[in-house]
């Protein structure tokens with residue numbers, strides 16, 4: 001029996017759900033598991049576990065700040081132990097190459113900032129939980145969804161996480177820890193690639209971007225697509241005006 005520590009951050013609950021699921025997979029293999037919401041833990045336990053799982057969604061192009069702090073604080077321990085990092089994002093829902101490479105770049109940024117390269121990395125599609133969002137977030141996700149997944153019914157939530165893939169990932173990490181960190185990736189439906197980062201090798205599991213694995217065509221009507229384009233154009237003009245204003249102010253500001 002090995003001991004595992006799972007620490008996660010979650011804004012709207014999907015990563016918490018994944019953390020609970022990973023806990024169950026590990027426990028079913030006979031391991032002892034401690035699972036902690038990074039925000040609930042007033043003091044984090046001294047980490048002395050055989051394997052550590054860190055999980056975070058991407059929110060506004062970054063991981064949950066408390067998770068980043070946790071990794072920074074415990075980087076030495078994380079470098080010495082078998083570790084897995086689980087990332088949930090909207091980008092991983094999308095089959096396009098830019099979205100997929102963007103998803104791994106967030107992990108690269110975390111690894112570079114903390115000098116920690118997890119042994120196993122899982123990039124999984126998250127969820128769009130319209131019913132949990134405030135109206136600006138709901139509107140933003142409706143717009144993004146209109147031009148990507150087509151899932152724009154804001155009266156319900158959309159879960160894209162493939163639980164079989166998360167199970168394979170958790171089982172693979174368990175096998176890795178059980179065998180003294182020598183195990184190779186097990187069979188999985190998800191793409192598993194070996195890459196080098198920061199001088200070490202790592203195994204990245206890339207969750208299937210859509211429910212059935214086929215690229216999604218934007219399933220929006222012409223009118224909706226036209227509205228989305230108009231809003232995007234207005235947002236772009238406002239953004240550019242903001243940058244112009246900022247530059248103008250900077251130029252006028254006297255050198256100190």
Ligand SMILES: Cc1cc2nc3c(=O)[nH]c(=O)nc-3n(C[C@H](O)[C@H](O)[C@H](O)COP(=O)(O)O)c2cc1C
Nearest residue numbers: 010011012013014015057060061089090091126127
């Ligand atoms: C306010 C907000 C900002 C988000 N920003 C991003 C982002 O920049 N990139 C991305 O790929 N996904 C983004 N997402 C999608 C989340 O990563 C996804 O919904 C994930 O499942 C959320 O996990 P959680 O429920 O554990 O918070 C964002 C979600 C929210 C609510």
